[in-house]
Amino acid sequence: MRHLLLVLFLLPTARLYAFSDVDKFSFAQIVYSGNWNPRPSGIRRLLWEVEKRTSIDTTHPVEVRLSDEEALRRSPLLYLTGDRALPTFSDLEVAHLRAHLQAGGLLFVDNSSTGSEAELGGAFDRSVRQLLRQLFPSRALEHVADDHVLYKSFYLLHTPVGRVAAAPFLEAIFDPADRRALVIYSQNDLGGAWARDSVGKWEYEVFPGGDQQREMAFRLGINLAMYTLCQDYKADQVHVPFILRRRKWQPLP
Numbered sequence: 237m238r239h240l241l242l243v244l245f246l247l248p249t250a251r252l253y254a255f256s257d258v259d260k261f262s263f264a265q266i267v268y269s270g271n272w273n274p275r276p277s278g279i280r281r282l283l284w285e286v287e288k289r290t291s292i293d294t295t296h297p298v299e300v301r302l303s304d305e306e307a308l309r310r311s312p313l314l315y316l317t318g319d320r321a322l323p324t325f326s327d328l329e330v331a332h333l334r335a336h337l338q339a340g341g342l343l344f345v346d347n348s349s350t351g352s353e354a355e356l357g358g359a360f361d362r363s364v365r366q367l368l369r370q371l372f373p374s375r376a377l378e379h380v381a382d383d384h385v386l387y388k389s390f391y392l393l394h395t396p397v398g399r400v401a402a403a404p405f406l407e408a409i410f411d412p413a414d415r416r417a418l419v420i421y422s423q424n425d426l427g428g429a430w431a432r433d434s435v436g437k438w439e440y441e442v443f444p445g446g447d448q449q450r451e452m453a454f455r456l457g458i459n460l461a462m463y464t465l466c467q468d469y470k471a472d473q474v475h476v477p478f479i480l481r482r483r484k485w486q487p488l489p
Contacts, residue, residue: 260293261283261286261292261294261313261461261464261465262283262294262296262297262298262311262313263279263282263283263298263311263314264297264299264300264307264308264310264313264314264315265279265297265299265314265315265316265317266302266314266315266316267299267300268301268302268322268323268325269323270318270320270322270323271319272317272318274317274318274319274348274427275317275348275425275428275431275439276431277430277431277434277439278426278427278429278430278431279315279427279430280297281431282430282454282457282461283295283297285454285457285458286457286458286461289390290458290462292461292462292465297315298310298311300314302325302329302330302332302333303326303328303329304332305332305336308332309336309339312341312342312464312465313344313460313461314333314336314341314342314343314344315346316343316344316345316346316364317427318347318348318349318360319348319349319350319360320349320359321360321362321363322360322363325367325370330367330371333371334371334372337371337418338411338418342417342418342420342463342464343418343419343420344421345420345421345422346398346422346425346426347360347361347364347402347422347423347424348360348427348428349361349425350425356403364421365377368409368419368421371409371419372409372418372419375409375410375412376409377407377408377409377419378407378408378409378410379405379406379407380396380407380408380420385463386406386417386420386460386463389459389462389463389466390455390458390459390462391455391456391458391459393452393455393456393459395452396422396456397429397445397449397452397453397456398424398425398427398428398429398453398456399424399425399426399428399429399441399442399443399453400424400425400428400442401424401445402423402424402425403422403423403424406420406421406422407421408420417463420460424453426456428440428442429442429449429450429453429454430454430457438450
């Protein structure tokens with residue numbers, strides 16, 4: 237017994253340390269001039285659900301600007317949303333974003349438009365497509381196939397939905413070398429389905445599917461987090477420090 241206690245006493249105390257925030261998963265939301273955060277509670281609620289339902293440790297969302305190349309490198313998943321036309325980004329900002337995505341990052345774009353602007357081909361949608369043409373002039377957006385790993389990385393899903401069901405598909409730009417998604421685009425306002433206020437009330441109605449559709453929106457967000465971290469669908473390895481070492485993308489020290 238004394239020998240056992242001695243062994244336990246001599247174990248390195250570093251093993252008792254928890255992961256720091258650097259080792260935890262989050263969304264880095266892109267800040268720009270204009271209404272860059274129309275669903276401020278959405279990402280926070282999704283991250284809460286990710287941590288409760290999976291083995292992914294999360295931390296609060298962060299804000300990044302495309303001009304800050306160093307900040308971009310700290311986040312594998314970038315989130316770009318809006319409810320009106322995006323501003324024109326500079327050539328340098330576009331170059332920073334392109335380099336980050338080619339190094340292993342992922343950009344998720346969420347259309348939060350309402351009213352007439354929510355129609356396909358609205359101002360936000362047109363500006364997103366223009367930005368993506370700047371990013372990758374030789375690569376077109378394409379529909380994400382029904383059997384893509386994104387739809388089965390944690391939950392088995394069939395149709396992507398959000399606050400609305402404007403488009404029964406996601407669009408993506410893929411790396412031609414390995415078919416890794418560089419950009420994923422949703423026109424269904426996922427952030428609106430996730431948004432919940434400080435007293436626990438859902439901020440927006442979800443239609444046409446109500447509560448069941450909201451749940452499907454959360455499941456898609458969780459799948460997105462899982463896909464970002466382990467694209468080869470090895471759910472037993474959802475521990476950020478190990479996964480990041482296996483990817484091309486590496487955080488700054």
